Amino acid sequence: APDVTFTANSADGTFSKGDNLEFKCSAQGNPDPTMTLTRKETDEELRTVQTGELTHTLSLDCLDTGVYVCCGQNSQKTTREEISISVRCPQKLIPTLDPDPQVNAVIGKSAEFGVEIYGYPEPSSLFLQAVNDATDLSSSSRHTVVYTAGLAPFGTVNVTISDLFASDFTNYTLTVDNGEGQPLVYSFYLNEVNAPQSPNENQDSEGESLNTVAVVIGVVAMVVIACFVIFVAILLKKNRKLRENNCEDII
Known part of the structure; x- marks a missing residue:
């Protein structure tokens, strides 16, 4: 061998x-x-x-x-x-996996997304901050920034912002540094969207719509019946007058 x-x-x-x-x-x-x-x-x-x-x-x-x-x-x-x-070499974005810079989220919920990067060694510093605010948010109780290593030299920076307030919907920068050359600075915008309706809410909405239709049909039916009764009453009254007039002519 x-x-x-x-x-x-x-x-x-x-x-x-x-x-x-x-x-x-x-x-x-x-x-x-x-x-x-x-x-x-x-x-x-x-x-x-x-x-x-x-x-x-x-x-x-x-x-x-x-x-x-x-x-x-x-x-x-x-x-x-x-x-x-x-x-x-410094951390960089993976060109074929360029992330969407707009992250949609619902107020009161959490925003979660990942940024795919490559470089060596692994990041030694992860820094998250809102625009016009120098505070490092990556260590706060509502903000989590974690690097997960993949197959070298690839990895993912996972960002989570919990219990969203109206003031959280703004521009952010995420800085990733491994001590080699210039750090990677990635910008993104947290965009507020409406919460999607749950199946129960959809069913309730459909039920309310059906109830409304039923009420409308009932009202229309009552109006039609009332008109029909009035028409029959008028017709009967006319027929009675005609018979009375015929009797007077005979006499």
Whole structure:
């Protein structure tokens, strides 16, 4: 079976953006193994050689943080070795997941949303404040700002504002800092909307509408009946007068 040796030009696997990362992977075996270098998270194949030694260089960017795998394979067996690489860079928004800057919420309820970001290391400071107010809201009893790590270098900053008052509906800034370069400053607006009707409220509304229709139909029916009675009474009265006149003519 192949005996794989996999190294990178950093003792702890930590680099800065723009650094050159050099992988060296070698294997011995009989027959000679095929060497393949891949990115574990995406299964992207970076290089393959038919000899027992592989060298590959990357000019690192923030999104290169991850796990890399060197694989030696021959007809006898496949052997793998992994190296974790971290690229230091400031936190940024994930371009394909740009959040909606308007957050809708109902007064008296809670507003909750998440901001998807990437960068390394993880944030060391999360700061939430309303426009024209320097107070850090992230530590108050009604405001919660928490970072949840995902698959490196990705993560989510979750924001919750509870028991909303009318004064809470304004502009905010969320500052995320990991000590690398400029911090990420994200702006959003908390927008007040009406609470959606519950099914019971809808049923009550429908019931009230049906009751109103029933009352209207009843009133119309009573008017029609009253008009009919009056018409019949007038008709009977006319017929009686005609009979009386006919009797007088005969006499």
